[in-house]
Amino acid sequence: MTSTARKPVHVAVYDTYADWESGHATAWLARGGYEIRYVGASLDPVTTIGGLRITPDLTLADVRPEDSALLILTGGDLWDEGGEQLAPFARKARAFLDAGVPVAAICGATAGLAREGLLDDRPHTSNVSFYLQATGYKGAEHYVDDTAVTDGDLITANSTDPEGFAREILGRLGVYEGERLDAWYRLFRHSDAAAYEVLAAAEGSGEEQ
Numbered sequence: 001m002t003s004t005a006r007k008p009v010h011v012a013v014y015d016t017y018a019d020w021e022s023g024h025a026t027a028w029l030a031r032g033g034y035e036i037r038y039v040g041a042s043l044d045p046v047t048t049i050g051g052l053r054i055t056p057d058l059t060l061a062d063v064r065p066e067d068s069a070l071l072i073l074t075g076g077d078l079w080d081e082g083g084e085q086l087a088p089f090a091r092k093a094r095a096f097l098d099a100g101v102p103v104a105a106i107c108g109a110t111a112g113l114a115r116e117g118l119l120d121d122r123p124h125t126s127n128v129s130f131y132l133q134a135t136g137y138k139g140a141e142h143y144v145d146d147t148a149v150t151d152g153d154l155i156t157a158n159s160t161d162p163e164g165f166a167r168e169i170l171g172r173l174g175v176y177e178g179e180r181l182d183a184w185y186r187l188f189r190h191s192d193a194a195a196y197e198v199l200a201a202a203e204g205s206g207e208e209q
Contacts, residue, residue, distance in 0.1 A: 007069040008035040009173075012089045012109075013056055016077035019048035021106045021159065024166035024188060025072065032175035039063050039071075041088065049076070060092055065099035069173060075107025075159055082115070090116035097153055104169050107159035111135050124156040125149040163189040 009029050011022060026036050040046055040056030047053055063071075071093060078086050090112040093103045097118065105113050110126040113119050114137035122142060126132045129143045148157040148164035150172060157165035167185040170176045176184050183198035 006034055007067060008037045009070045009072065010037050010039050010063055010068045011072045012060070012074075012092075013038045013040050013046050013048075013054050014076055014078060014086060014089070015046045017046060017048040017054070018075040018107055018159070019050045019052055021074040021162045021165065022072055024163055025104070025169045028166060028170055028175060028184070029173065032170070032173075034069060034173065034175075060088055063092065065096045065101040068096070068101055070102045070104060070169065071096045072169070073103070073105040073109035073112065075109055077108070079108030079112050086112055087115070090118070094118055100153060102153040102155065102172055104155035104157075104165065104172075106157040106162065106165045110156050113156070114139065118154070119156070122154055123149055123151040124154065125158055126156060127159050161189070 011026060030036055037057045038054055039058055039060055041060055043056050043059060045053045045055045073089060073093060093105065093113055094116055096103045107127060110119070110124065111132060114132045114135040117137070119132065119137055119139040119142065121139065123144050124139065124142060125144045125146050125148065129140065132143065133140055147161035148155070148168045150168045155168045155172060157168065163185060167181060170184065171181050179198060180202050183195040186192035186195035187199065
């Protein structure tokens, strides 16, 4: 697939957005030819946990699954407050999954999906199992004790492994595959010099992303 044929990747943003959790994914998606578009409840700027100001490109109401390659939801303090402030983002994730468009959620966003009932019947992970159990969801038997899990169109991840989160996303969208995907993870997660050699050799050979 050429970059011109690719639909954009949409990243949900809100106040207290955990900015470090999506950085690897968005950087390498962009390098792989994907346009990154930021989606807010409104077009008003939001402030991340790290103090960055992000102005959304479009509103949540204007995002349609059929116009997107993927929806990314990161953690944020507001997810742990419960209530309705971020619930529309979880409902949008449901619309994406119902349409067969991938959703990737990490950290607190997994709790939002749990409250929406999206983890009741799917293998998934999160920060720890009891973190999700506190939401009252019904999917505890499907919890996987791993840092990142892909089940079809749904990717979930632990907050301690943004590189693993990115690995699952890059693999799902075909930016890297097989040995190159494994090498990318080993390089950025474990500083494996041998992994760099694999990636450099692939780049030198002119292999497609």
